[in-house]
Amino acid sequence: MARVETSSSRPYHLVIFGASGFTGQFVVEEVARTASEGPKGNLKWAVAGRSKSKLEKVVEQAAGALSKPELRTEVDIIVADVEEPDSLAAMCKQAVIVLNCVGPYRFYGEPVVKACVENGAHHIDISGEPQFLESMQLNYSSQAAEKGVYIIGSCGFDSIPADMGVLYTRDQFKGTLTAVESFLTVSAGPDGGCIHEGTWQSAIYGFADSQKLQSLRRQFNHKPLPTVGSKIKRRGALFYSNEIQQYTVPFMGSDPSVVKRTQRFLTEEHGATPVQYGAYAGVGGIGSVIKLMFAGMMFWFLVKFSFGRNLLIKHPEFFSFGLFSKAGPTRKQMEGASFQFALYGEGYTDGEDPSQGKPSGKIRTLVQGPEPGYVATPIAMVQAALTILNESTALPKKGGVYTPGAVFAKTTLVDRLNKHGIQFSVI
Numbered sequence: 001m002a003r004v005e006t007s008s009s010r011p012y013h014l015v016i017f018g019a020s021g022f023t024g025q026f027v028v029e030e031v032a033r034t035a036s037e038g039p040k041g042n043l044k045w046a047v048a049g050r051s052k053s054k055l056e057k058v059v060e061q062a063a064g065a066l067s068k069p070e071l072r073t074e075v076d077i078i079v080a081d082v083e084e085p086d087s088l089a090a091m092c093k094q095a096v097i098v099l100n101c102v103g104p105y106r107f108y109g110e111p112v113v114k115a116c117v118e119n120g121a122h123h124i125d126i127s128g129e130p131q132f133l134e135s136m137q138l139n140y141s142s143q144a145a146e147k148g149v150y151i152i153g154s155c156g157f158d159s160i161p162a163d164m165g166v167l168y169t170r171d172q173f174k175g176t177l178t179a180v181e182s183f184l185t186v187s188a189g190p191d192g193g194c195i196h197e198g199t200w201q202s203a204i205y206g207f208a209d210s211q212k213l214q215s216l217r218r219q220f221n222h223k224p225l226p227t228v229g230s231k232i233k234r235r236g237a238l239f240y241s242n243e244i245q246q247y248t249v250p251f252m253g254s255d256p257s258v259v260k261r262t263q264r265f266l267t268e269e270h271g272a273t274p275v276q277y278g279a280y281a282g283v284g285g286i287g288s289v290i291k292l293m294f295a296g297m298m299f300w301f302l303v304k305f306s307f308g309r310n311l312l313i314k315h316p317e318f319f320s321f322g323l324f325s326k327a328g329p330t331r332k333q334m335e336g337a338s339f340q341f342a343l344y345g346e347g348y349t350d351g352e353d354p355s356q357g358k359p360s361g362k363i364r365t366l367v368q369g370p371e372p373g374y375v376a377t378p379i380a381m382v383q384a385a386l387t388i389l390n391e392s393t394a395l396p397k398k399g400g401v402y403t404p405g406a407v408f409a410k411t412t413l414v415d416r417l418n419k420h421g422i423q424f425s426v427i
C-alpha cells in the first residue's frame with residue numbers, strides 16, 4: 001500500500017497551493033468548513049502560493065465569511081512559486097497531500113507534480129485538461145509508484161460527477177453495465193452566473209493544442225478496450241435530446257478522457273467489464289443554439305492564431321457572450337446556480353448472458369449539486385483529499401498517477417459527497 005502519512009511526520013495533512021486564485025479561495029473555505037472530518041477529527045493545513053500578502057488576504061476573507069476568527073492565527077502560510085523548484089520541494093516536504101489549484105495546468109502543473117513525486121507528497125488537482133492529465137500519467141506513473149505517491153487529477157466538477165457517476169451507475173445496476181450516456185444541465189439562479197477566466201484560458205490553450213493530444217495518446221500504445229453489448233451510438237455535433245428536453249452538444253471537457261482511463265484501469269487491473277461512455281451537455285433552446293454557433297465559430301477561428309488567442313484572453317465576456325468573465329461569479333450568483341448530471345445506462349440484467357445478443361436492461365441515475373465551478377469543485381476536491389487521509393486501506397496498493405474512479409472505486413467517496421450536497425441517486 002502507498003504511504004498515507006500522518007501529521008506526526010509532516011506538519012500538514014493538506015497544503016492548498018494556489019490558495020489566492022479564484023477557485024483556491026473557495027477551496028480554503030471548504031477545508032476550513034470540514035476540518036473536523038480530518039484524521040482523528042483534526043486536520044492540520046496551510047495555504048501556499050507565490051504572494052504572501054494575497055494569501056494573508058484569503059485567510060482573512062475566509063475567517064470573515066465563515067465567522068471563524070481563529071483561522072487568522074491558526075492557518076500557516078507557505079510561499080512557493082512554480083518557477084522556483086526549491087520552494088516547491090520545501091512546500092511538498094511539509095504536506096501529506098498538496099491540493100493544487102494553480103492553472104492552466106498545461107503551463108504550471110508539471111513542476112508541482114514532479115516536486116510532489118520527488119518529495120513524497122500525494123497530489124490532487126482540479127484540472128479539466130486531458131493533455132496535462134494524460135501526459136502526467138505517461139511521464140510520472142512509474143516514479144509515483146516507486147515513491148508510493150498518489151497523483152490524482154481531475155478531482156473537481158471535471159470529472160468527479162462523470163467518473164464516480166459511471167461507477168455509481170455500475171454498482172446500482174443489477175447485472176453487467178455495458179454503456180452510459182451522460183447529459184449535463186447547468187442552471188443559473190435569478191442573478192445569472194458565469195465562469196472565471198482561469199477556466200477560459202485553460203480551454204483556449206487546450207483547443208489550440210488539440211493535435212498534440214492525439215500524438216500523446218499514440219505513445220501509450222494501448223490496445224482498444226473490448227466492446228461488450230451494443231456499440232454505443234454516435235450522436236451528432238448538435239441534436240435535440242429527448243432525455244433532457246433541449247438542444248445538446250458533445251461535452252468538450254475532460255469527462256470522456258477520464259472515464260475511459262478509469263474503465264481501462266478497472267478492466268486491466270481488476271478484470272471488470274468496460275463501460276462505454278458518451279458525454280453530452282445541454283445548451284437550451286434555439287436562441288442559445290444560435291449564440292453558441294456564433295461564439296463557437298469565432299472561437300475556432302481565433303484560437304488557431306496567437307493574435308486570436310490574445311484577443312480571446314483579453315475579452316472573455318465579449319467572445320463567450322458573458323459565459324466567462326474576468327471577475328468570476330458573485331457569491332449571490334453562486335448560491336443560485338446548480339447542476340444536474342443525468343446518466344442513462346444499459347446492460348445485461350442478471351440472468352442475461354453478456355455473450356449472447358443485445359443487452360435489455362436500463363438504468364437512470366442522477367448526480368446533482370450546487371454551482372459546479374466554485375462550490376461543487378471545492379467540495380469534490382476536499383472530499384477526495386479526506387478520503388485519502390481516512391481510508392488508506394481502500395486505496396490501490398501501489399502509488400501511481402490515477403483518475404478519481406481508479407483510486408476511489410473501493411472507498412466511500414460517493415457517500416461523503418452525498419453528505420456534502422453532491423447527491424447520487426437512482427431515478
Ligand SMILES: NC(=O)c1ccc[n+]([C@@H]2O[C@H](COP(=O)([O-])OP(=O)(O)OC[C@H]3O[C@@H](n4cnc5c(N)ncnc54)[C@H](OP(=O)(O)O)[C@@H]3O)[C@@H](O)[C@H]2O)c1
Nearest residue numbers: 018020021022023081082102103156157158196198199202
Ligand atoms: N475542474 C473544474 O471543474 C474546475 C473548476 C474551477 C477551476 N478549475 C481550474 O482551476 C485552475 C485555476 O482556475 P482559477 O479560475 O482559480 O484561476 P486563477 O484565479 O487565475 O488562479 C490561478 C492561481 O495560480 C497561481 N499562480 C499562477 N502562476 C503561479 C506561479 N508561477 N507560482 C505559484 N502560483 C501561481 C495564482 O497566484 P496569484 O494569485 O499570485 O496570481 C493563482 O493563485 C484552472 O486551470 C481552471 O480550469 C477547474
